[in-house]
Amino acid sequence: MTREQLEAEGYRLAGTVEQFPERIGKLLRLGAIEIAVFKTTEGEIFALENRSPGPRGGTIVDGIVSGEVLYDPICDWRIGLADGAVQAPDRGQVAAFPVRIVDGDVYIGRP
């Protein structure tokens, strides 16, 4: 797939895989939207809206990453990186953005 084709599908080039450190969130500003991008130990990249699902508000980009789970730094809820769903016993949802990796380039799509 070429960059043109991906952009036609609404994806935007975010950088190269190497630009994203393991287990430390990277803040990506897509226009006015803040997206927190996470690379797992396994090298998978996930993108979530940078907004805590908890009642106290705040951001999630600086949370602790464990496998494909993010611990919300404000309320310590567990958020699935793949789908943005808050795991039991808590409930909530963070918008998840699709990610495509093509030739070492990372593209972020529309949720």
Added chain:
Amino acid sequence: MQQHSDRQRLIVVGNGMAGINTVEQILKLAPEAYRITVFGSEPYPNYNRIQLSYVLEKSKSIDEIILNSREWYAENGIELHTGTTVTQIDTAAKTVETADGAIAPYDKLILATGSKPFMLPVPGADKEGIVGFRDIADCETMLEAAGKYRKAAVIGGGLLGLEAAKGLLKLGMDVTVVHLLGELMERQLDPTASHLLQQELELQGLKFAMGKKTEEFLGGERVSGIRFGDGSTLEAEFVVMAVGIRPNVELARESGIATNRGIVVDDLLRTSADGVYAVGECNEHRGVSYGLVAPLFEQGAVLAKHLCGVDTAPFAGSVVSTQLKISGVEVFSAGEFMDATDLTVVRMHDEWRRIYKKVLIRGGVIVGGVLVGDSSQSARLQQWIRTGAVMNDEYHAIVMGTAAAPAGSGAAELADEEIVCGCNGVTKKMIVDAIHERELTTVDEIKLATGATRSCGGCKPVVEQILKLTLGDKYDSAAAKQAGICDCTPLSRDEVVAAIKEKGLITTKEVRYALDWNNKEGCSKCRPALNYYLGMIWPQEHADEKDSRFVNERMHGNIQKDGTFGVVPRMYGGVTTPEDLRLIADVAVKYNVKLVKVTGGQRLDLLGVKREDLPAIWSDLGMPSGYAYAKALRTVKTCVGSQFCRFGTKDSMGMGIVLEKKYERLDMPAKFKMAVNGCPRNCAESSTKDIGIVGNEGAWEIYVGGNGGIKARLAELLCKVRTDEELIEIVSAFMQYYRETGKYLERTSDWIERIGLEKVKAVIVEDAPGRKALADRMEAALEQVKEPWQEILDNPNLRERLFGEIRVPAVGPKE
């Protein structure tokens, strides 16, 4: 020492778990009844043979599996002869003779000689490199072999063989388990469970040669391989035989006592000779020799009561249950386990999650069960089998996992006399009484007080339920759970710290793998805790792991609820200058700070700073971080003191600044606050600080363990010192002792109540060389600290990693 010539003489031959457990029970029932002498061939006091596999895995040291220390024998007036083998019994004269020719008379004699590994009588079995797995010496041989050789074979796919195999695998050997039959643990598991277990172990790296009959060991002086009945061969430089055990009957047989496979005993454990008993693996009761610990302890209980003249029901055999003690594999089996025409079977086999559960019912009564992959209900199932419970809808739902187990109900159902810990013969009533009488609040305390959970640990869930039930509202789940530092591990803080030191682990990942975390990536509780412990233990070697830091400590600011940060620069001792105040004001204006707050720690907080502005604002301030976000020294609050105050007797500001500069930036278990006062009026509020210092004419008073937070606590006097040098040494030693023994996130107020002020005084005040050593370690730790704001400004890679942002236009670029 009193002479007890009127007491009967009891000799115990065999210093293992069965013999000593019997002695322990005798001492409880009738401490004055016997003069006790114990002979043991091994050079150790009684140790937990069940946990040898842990020694092999290196998850425990030999010291940690010792059950009765030499002091215990001495305290109970027991004469212990280790490394001494009894060679002859004269049942007529009632004496025993040892290998060195000594003769000792007895009134009662207990044979607890145990068993030995059965060595296959095939050609080459005497070659070097072929051992059994039975005692500490075998363990040591295996540990040594793992360092020299690579290819290992374990003959025997039973419980012991699999534990040995897993241990060798963990030591880095290439291990093949050779089994005569087609199914592992065929005496405890049905074929489905066996195959599931084999799959699990294959995933962990074990290899299997099933249905292979060992016919010959190949090689020269040392073994090099095995030839099987079908003509195939297996390369092996080291072989462990675990095909079974043989009761040690030679001594009894040669002394004319009736033996069969084991030493023959009746229901009161009496042998054919008057006054001679046999307990444990060495005996044979109604045709059965038991090889597991619970039945042996049941025998011990019967024998102890009999010897003490207490009424007892005779030993009528045991329901044998088995729990595989190898990490990562949950296998449990009790009672009957094979299908039969007169049985009703409840069966669940989930091939995707690799879980198998089976409950066997005869005439409505639960008579057996097998659990693989999920043994969380093993204690409950075991209890139903032992009590002959009738299957009902509720039990069915619990064991099949279709209903949540009602909390505590299992414990409530238990009768007072029901044995909870089969290994140590502890009843529910004994646990409940101990909880009441000694005000116990944790499972660990119950273990110390009663022995329950001490051996295999399988009854821990039930003991915890009993604790919960007994304490009711007073039950503190946090205290009860303190065993494991988080849900990823059952290990306590002390166990983790000891293992880090012993195994030389220096990254959080190494800790999680070496100590077998069930969540290999850790969680938000253990990751920051391990990062702290590693930095504390290895100040030079451990590299701080930013990804395991909580947001505030990773970004070096206090995150606020709108995602902005608070920035607090250092203001040593709460003392500043007009120039610094002007600079702070200018920076606050430049970055459009939302609010400037004077903090409780005598400094200024700039609130509402954007994340991306943090490095720039630090650069403009040019001041060190105040660590207002950290598990570290926050501030040293001071009063005006002798520089200006007419009451001041000491220079509190000067001393506060010295202390803050000395100890800033060093990681502590939790946040740490100090205060220095120039006189006893205490304007800087020493009584609510981790260390509060009060100046007097000619002396400093040092108060510790104060807290003005969630749980208020007044600081207590640690000591008084005369000079500034003494003050600093005491402060250094205190802080270092807290760093080395505190649990992560445990404030000194909780820590000091756990350790005890007297103990802290003994370590810090009374032990001068110890204090010096602590202060020296503090200096070594302080050498490693760096100013974090400047470090991020000076290191473009680190700055990019933590603060770098990517901006993408919402509309794709047109090219």
